[in-house]
Amino acid sequence: MxxxxxxxxxxxxxELNAGAPGLRERPASIxxxxxxxxxxxxxxxxxxxxxxxxxxxxxxxxxxxxxSSNAFIVIRDAVxxxxxxxxxSTLLTLALGLPAAYLFAHxxxxxxxxxxxxxxxxxxxxTVVVAAGFTALLGPRGWVNLGLMDLFGFxxxxxxxAGTLGAILLAHIFYNxxxxxxxxxxxxxxxxxxxEQAALTLGAKPVRVLRQITxxxxxxxxxxxxxxxxxxxFTSFGVVLLLGGPRFSTLEVEIYKQAVSFFNLPLAAVLSxxxxxxxxxxxxxxxxxxxxxxxSINPRANPSIRPQTSGQRxxxxxxxxxxxxxxxxxxxxxxxxxxxxxxxxxGQRGQVQYxxxxxxxxxxxxxxxxxxxxxxxxxxxxxxxxxxxxxxxxSLLLGFxxxxxxxxxxxxxxxxxxxxxxxxxxxxxxxxxxxIITFNKPxxxxxxxxxxxxxxxxxxxxxxxxxFVIRTLQPALASIPERLRQAAxxxxxxxxxxxxxxxxxxxxxxxxxxxxxxxxxxxxxxxAASLVVRxxxxxxxxxxxxxxxxxxxxxxxxxxxxxxxxxxxCGAGILFIERLRLPxxxxx
Amino acid sequence: MLxxxxxxxxxxxxxxxxxxxxxxxxxxTVCLLGASGSGKSTLLRIIAGLEQAEQGRVYWDGQDLxxxxxxxxxxxxxxxxxxxxxxxxxIENVAFGLKMLDLSDQEISDRATxxxxxxxLIGFQRRRVTDLSGGEQQRVALARALAPNPxxxxxxEPLGALDRSLREQLMQELRAILHASxxxxxxxxxDQEEAFTLADRILLLHEGKIIRAGSPAEIWEEPGSAWxxxxxxxxxxxxxxxxxxxxxxxxxxxxxxFNFSCGHLHKVGEKVELLVRPQGVVxxxxxxxxxxxxxxxxxxxxxxxxxxxxxxxxxxxxxxIGEGIALEISPAAVQCLS
Numbered sequence: 001m002x003x004x005x006x007x008x009x010x011x012x013x014x015e016l017n018a019g020a021p022g023l024r025e026r027p028a029s030i031x032x033x034x035x036x037x038x039x040x041x042x043x044x045x046x047x048x049x050x051x052x053x054x055x056x057x058x059x060x061x062x063x064x065x066x067x068s069s070n071a072f073i074v075i076r077d078a079v080x081x082x083x084x085x086x087x088x089s090t091l092l093t094l095a096l097g098l099p100a101a102y103l104f105a106h107x108x109x110x111x112x113x114x115x116x117x118x119x120x121x122x123x124x125x126x127t128v129v130v131a132a133g134f135t136a137l138l139g140p141r142g143w144v145n146l147g148l149m150d151l152f153g154f155x156x157x158x159x160x161x162a163g164t165l166g167a168i169l170l171a172h173i174f175y176n177x178x179x180x181x182x183x184x185x186x187x188x189x190x191x192x193x194x195x196e197q198a199a200l201t202l203g204a205k206p207v208r209v210l211r212q213i214t215x216x217x218x219x220x221x222x223x224x225x226x227x228x229x230x231x232x233x234f235t236s237f238g239v240v241l242l243l244g245g246p247r248f249s250t251l252e253v254e255i256y257k258q259a260v261s262f263f264n265l266p267l268a269a270v271l272s273x274x275x276x277x278x279x280x281x282x283x284x285x286x287x288x289x290x291x292x293x294x295x296s297i298n299p300r301a302n303p304s305i306r307p308q309t310s311g312q313r314x315x316x317x318x319x320x321x322x323x324x325x326x327x328x329x330x331x332x333x334x335x336x337x338x339x340x341x342x343x344x345x346x347g348q349r350g351q352v353q354y355x356x357x358x359x360x361x362x363x364x365x366x367x368x369x370x371x372x373x374x375x376x377x378x379x380x381x382x383x384x385x386x387x388x389x390x391x392x393x394x395s396l397l398l399g400f401x402x403x404x405x406x407x408x409x410x411x412x413x414x415x416x417x418x419x420x421x422x423x424x425x426x427x428x429x430x431x432x433x434x435x436i437i438t439f440n441k442p443x444x445x446x447x448x449x450x451x452x453x454x455x456x457x458x459x460x461x462x463x464x465x466x467x468f469v470i471r472t473l474q475p476a477l478a479s480i481p482e483r484l485r486q487a488a489x490x491x492x493x494x495x496x497x498x499x500x501x502x503x504x505x506x507x508x509x510x511x512x513x514x515x516x517x518x519x520x521x522x523x524x525x526x527x528a529a530s531l532v533v534r535x536x537x538x539x540x541x542x543x544x545x546x547x548x549x550x551x552x553x554x555x556x557x558x559x560x561x562x563x564x565x566x567x568x569x570c571g572a573g574i575l576f577i578e579r580l581r582l583p584x585x586x587x588x
Numbered sequence: 589m590l591x592x593x594x595x596x597x598x599x600x601x602x603x604x605x606x607x608x609x610x611x612x613x614x615x616x617t618v619c620l621l622g623a624s625g626s627g628k629s630t631l632l633r634i635i636a637g638l639e640q641a642e643q644g645r646v647y648w649d650g651q652d653l654x655x656x657x658x659x660x661x662x663x664x665x666x667x668x669x670x671x672x673x674x675x676x677x678x679i680e681n682v683a684f685g686l687k688m689l690d691l692s693d694q695e696i697s698d699r700a701t702x703x704x705x706x707x708x709l710i711g712f713q714r715r716r717v718t719d720l721s722g723g724e725q726q727r728v729a730l731a732r733a734l735a736p737n738p739x740x741x742x743x744x745e746p747l748g749a750l751d752r753s754l755r756e757q758l759m760q761e762l763r764a765i766l767h768a769s770x771x772x773x774x775x776x777x778x779d780q781e782e783a784f785t786l787a788d789r790i791l792l793l794h795e796g797k798i799i800r801a802g803s804p805a806e807i808w809e810e811p812g813s814a815w816x817x818x819x820x821x822x823x824x825x826x827x828x829x830x831x832x833x834x835x836x837x838x839x840x841x842x843x844x845x846f847n848f849s850c851g852h853l854h855k856v857g858e859k860v861e862l863l864v865r866p867q868g869v870v871x872x873x874x875x876x877x878x879x880x881x882x883x884x885x886x887x888x889x890x891x892x893x894x895x896x897x898x899x900x901x902x903x904x905x906x907x908x909i910g911e912g913i914a915l916e917i918s919p920a921a922v923q924c925l926s
Contacts, residue, residue: 194671197638200658201665202685203736209659212684216675 032412035401039420039466042398047423047463050434051276057437058269065266078254078271085165085240085250086233089172093229094222096173096326097180103319104181105188107312108304115320117578118327120178124574125567126524127238128541128548130171132563133330134243135162135548136337141556143333163245171239174330176229183228187221189302224289231282235275235427237527242545251275252429252527259433259531269437272430283425334567338560341553360557375536377562380543383454384523387539390458391522392515395465399514403473420470423463431460432531454537460528465518472517476510477503513577520573524566540566589613589772590635590740595644597630604630606796608644612740617766617773619783622793623819628776629668631793632742635774636665648739659688664733664771668745670725672717678728679704679713685736703731706765723754730762734769741766741773747782759785780820784808792816814861814925823865824899825925830858836919843897844877848922865921866892866901875916881907 065071104116122130136142138161145157152158161167191214199209215222237252249257251271258268307313341357364377402420406413423431439450450456480503488498526541533542540562547559590612597605604627612618620628633639635646637658646653653661664685673681683700691699704710707727712720717728726746733741746762747755763786766773777783783790784804792800792807800812811817814825828841833854836847839862846862854860879895884906891906895913907913 192671194667195673197633197636197658198665198667198671198673198732199684200638201636201661201663201742202732203659203662203688204684205659208688213673 032405032410035405036412036416038398039402040416042394043419043423043463043466046435046459047426047431050431050438051426053438054269054272054430054434057266058273061266061270065270071267071270074254074258074267075271075274078249078251079274081248082234082250082252085168085172085248086230086236088165089169089176089233090226090230092169093173093176093233094180094226097177097225097229098184098222099315099319100177100323101181101185101188103316104304105185105302106304107316108306109316109320111320112304115323116181119181119323121331121571121574122175122327123178124520125570126541127236127526128242128544129334129524129563129567129570130174130330131239131242132544132548132559133334133567134167134171134174136333136560136563137330138162138167141553143337162243163247165244165248167243168236168240168248171243172233172236174326175239176232179229179232180225183225184218184221187218189304191217191302193302220289224286227282227286227289231279231286234282235279237427237429237530238541238545241530242548251278252427255429255433256527256530259436265433265437268433272433275427276425276430279425279427331567334560335564338557338564341557357557360554360561363554363558364561375538377543377547377558380538380540381562381565383537384540387454387457387461388519388522390455391461391465392518394458394462395469395518396511396515398462399466399469399473400511403470403477406470406474407477421467424467428460428464428525428527429531431463432528435460435528435532451532452534454534456532457529457537457539458522460532461522461525462518464525464528465521468517468521469514472514473507473510476507480506516573516576520570520577523573524570589616589649590774591647591650592631592635593645593647595631595634595641595646597627597634597639597641599627599630603796605634605641608793608796608798610791610798610801612772612774615770615772617775617786617788619775619777619787619790620793621777621780621783621787621790624778626778626793627796628778628793629744632665632744632774632776635740636663636742637661638665662736662738663740663742664736664738665742666729666733666744666746668748670729670746672725672728672732674718676717677713678709678715678717678720681717681728682731682735685732689736700731700735703735706734706768707731707761722750723758726750726758730765734765734771738771741771743773743775743777745777746775748777748779755782762786792819794819810923811863811925814863817863817925823863823921826862826864826899828860828862830854830856830860832856837924839924843879843899844917846876846917846919846922848919848924850924852924852926854924861925863923863925864899864917868918868921869901869903869915871903871905871907871913872916873914875914877915877917879913879915881909881911881913884909 100119104112138144138159140157140162142161145159145161148154148158149156195217196209196213199213200206204212234250235252236250237256240248240250240253241256244253251274255268255271255275258264258271307316338360339356339358341355341359364381366376406417409417435456436451439456442449484502485498488502489495493501524541525539526545529539529542530545533539538546544559544562544566547555547562550556592611593609595605595608596603608631610618620631622628630639634641637653637656648661673684676684679697679700682703683696686696686699701710701713704713707730709724709727709731712724712728717725720728729746747758750758759782766786775783775786787804790800790802790804790807791798794815800807800816802810807816807820808822811820811822817823817825826841826843826846828839828846830837831840831845832838833856837850837854838845838847839860841862846864877899879897879899881893882896883894884903885892885894886906887902890902890904892900893903893907894900901915
């Protein structure tokens with residue numbers, strides 16, 4: 001889910017370096033179309049055309065398909081459950097996120113920035129890692145259940161977590177609380193405290209101030225945060241598939257099931273269209289809300305204060321401990337479980353072996369099942385790294401010229417810019433479905449099908465990463481004041497040297513950041529890959545999902561080991577990007 | 589009426605207010621005048637109940653306000669940069685305080701419209717406050733504070749963000765409104781012109797204490813300290829030594845010798861600070877003050893002439909720059925500051 005949508009593109013910065021007014025609005029010419037050529041062909045071929053194919057397949061399917069009672073029930077249940085779990089998840093996320101936003105915006109305490117970073121990490125973690133983390137904590141072979149079994153002698157796991165609605169909700173809260181903390185917290189931190197004070201001096205009691213001033217001013221931000229969380233919950237795929245089990249199907253999961261398990265592409269296409277229309281509507285609402293979130297507000301953030309009264313201290317301590325436990329336990333259970341043997345070997349129930357083990361990692365190099373479709377897990381890691389590298393190269397090659405062209409947008413740029421962001425609106429599963437529908441046929445030669453080629457994965461990942469790459473590069477490029485270039489030129493630097501002396505040092509950071517971003521997105525991506533990947537070339541997340549679904553402690557341990565590797569690699573990527581982030585950019 | 593006794597407050601470990609006491613009588617406008625960072629806004633917020641003093645008491649009509657929260661004090665506060673509610677229009681802003689009084693809708697609307705008329709904003713009722721100019725926003729803020737008929741009005745540098753001509757116009761209006769309403773007011777500013785225009789009484793705040801209090805005329809006559817004379821830009825300040833106390837006091841300074849009459853007792857050899865006002869000075873070859881002109885700036889109907897020793901005076905005719913001149917300073921323009 002979020003590995004696709006992690007972070008909205010940064011809002012367009014106002015043009016600071018206005019040149020001569022007549023020069024800015026360049027007329028569209030053949031030449032100005034040049035930088036767009038690559039992106040245009042690529043997105044056209046692999047995104048817009050497949051999307052059109054989905055529409056065609058969905059709309060041209062016989063009406064009986066939709067109105068046959070079976071299909072209708074499938075659609076109805078999927079739509080109902082998608083809304084049901086999204087609304088529930090959103091409300092619960094707000095319930096945790098609003099107090100947390102208040103905590104971070106108002107109070108200064110030791111470990112504040114650590115805790116804030118901690119809550120932000122899951123947002124960019126791959127869904128399989130989060131699913132594996134919660135399984136390691138609360139699943140039938142997780143720490144809590146095995147611990148309780150050992151302590152109280154239960155013969156079966158006492159806590160049923162996997163396959164429950166609770167598991168889905170918990171993972172969604174875990175993922176999206178940081179959205180509320182960022183959006184609402186940011187508004188809170190910039191809310192002019194004198195507005196509340198003015199209301200007080202005018203005779204408003206504190207409760208009334210909270211309702212009529214504070215909450216009234218925060219309402220747009222709370223709505224925006226809630227809507228964004230809702231969109232993420234609505235399009236959630238990995239969490240529902242991996243933690244929800246067979247009982248629960250959101251639209252996303254149902255598209256996947258219909259396409260992969262039943263190969264009912266028309267029904268999958270119809271579901272995709274419904275899904276697409278919903279996300280488009282929500283995204284439209286969200287962009288309408290965004291300009292209203294920053295109302296009235298102090299340019300400087302208010303200073304945070306140390307908690308003073310005992311009530312404030314209790315609030316801070318209790319919330320800090322809750323957040324710490326909620327975020328640290330799943331994230332630490334996973335790596336710890338991957339090096340710990342906690343249960344009896346088969347047939348030796350009762351003789352539990354405890355202790356550290358490196359066995360799960362050693363097993364990664366062995367194809368235990370001996371099947372042609374199952375490769376040794378470390379190969380999956382190799383595949384993923386290869387796909388990720390290709391994704392980085394492709395998305396930078398395609399994105400760089402466009403980002404440069406967008407710095408001084410002409411009529412053409414303004415026209416084309418929104419199209420670049422469209423892939424954000426379509427879900428990864430829909431993307432995968434489009435590629436299946438479009439490219440599952442011979443191309444060039446009777447033997448070659450693009451869908452059977454390993455290349456299809458980096459292509460899908462590039463479509464997902466491209467908007468982020470462009471949105472990372474463009475503000476950095478735009479942030480370079482024209483005056484600096486002019487100064488360098490006046491001092492005698494040739495255009496080439498100007499570029500190396502002025503542009504490159506600034507662009508280098510953004511390029512690196514974009515590259516790591518594309519790499520991390522590709523490495524953790526699950527939705528599209530689960531549809532298009534070939535069994536013999538699995539990605540790491542696909543392999544983790546497979547091993548999680550297999551019985552036996554050995555497979556479970558290996559899933560943990562792979563999950564840990566993925567978590568560490570992505571975590572390193574996230575921290576790296578955070579450190580590179582230009583000040584003032586990268587909010588939602 | 590309002591009474592403050594021995595208010596103390598520290599800010600980030602350094603003392604900000606160090607024993608402030610004063611009273612505000614009925615219908616009186618008191619200006620707290622001080623440099624930025626002198627703690628005058630903090631003092632205002634303590635009166636309003638938005639901050640607590642570490643020591644000292646605030647009384648209203650003899651009642652200690654320590655346990656009365658801001659929303660029950662009935663004091664109106666006008667903020668610097670206005671702090672208008674951005675999610676409400678003009679009339680909603682003005683009516684906010686009235687709504688807290690549980691009045692009928694009709695009464696709220698009538699009173700809000702009345703107050704808007706007082707500040708010349710009729711016709712602005714439905715405008716968004718974010719679309720108003722600075723001066724208009726300031727009027728809304730004033731109307732909002734006035735509407736619930738506060739016992740006391742508090743102003744925190746209300747004109748600080750406005751340009752000069754608008755500030756002068758609003759100062760006049762504010763003066764008229766304050767006089768007409770008869771509400772006592774505490775007005776905080778760092779601008780001496782505002783203080784001299786608006787105040788019935790000025791309190792000069794320096795290093796956490798009130799160093800001088802009095803009517804504008806009294807303070808202009810007797811600033812009382814070199815810091816005050818300098819801050820109020822009354823004239824030149826000179827260090828000197830008393831040479832003679834027979835007849836008029838005679839003080840020798842690096843710029844020349846001055847004779848003047850002084851109410852204070854002085855000893856010969858005592859070090860004193862003199863205030864030499866720049867007005868009422870004439871060029872006279874036998875004058876007691878000599879200097880070389882470093883600058884002469886046209887200033888309304890005369891010239892501000894600055895000498896190389898840093899002193900300045902107002903003359904009717906501009907001397908040449910670099911010219912050596914002698915000036916006759918009348919004894920009335922000189923006083924000692926102690």
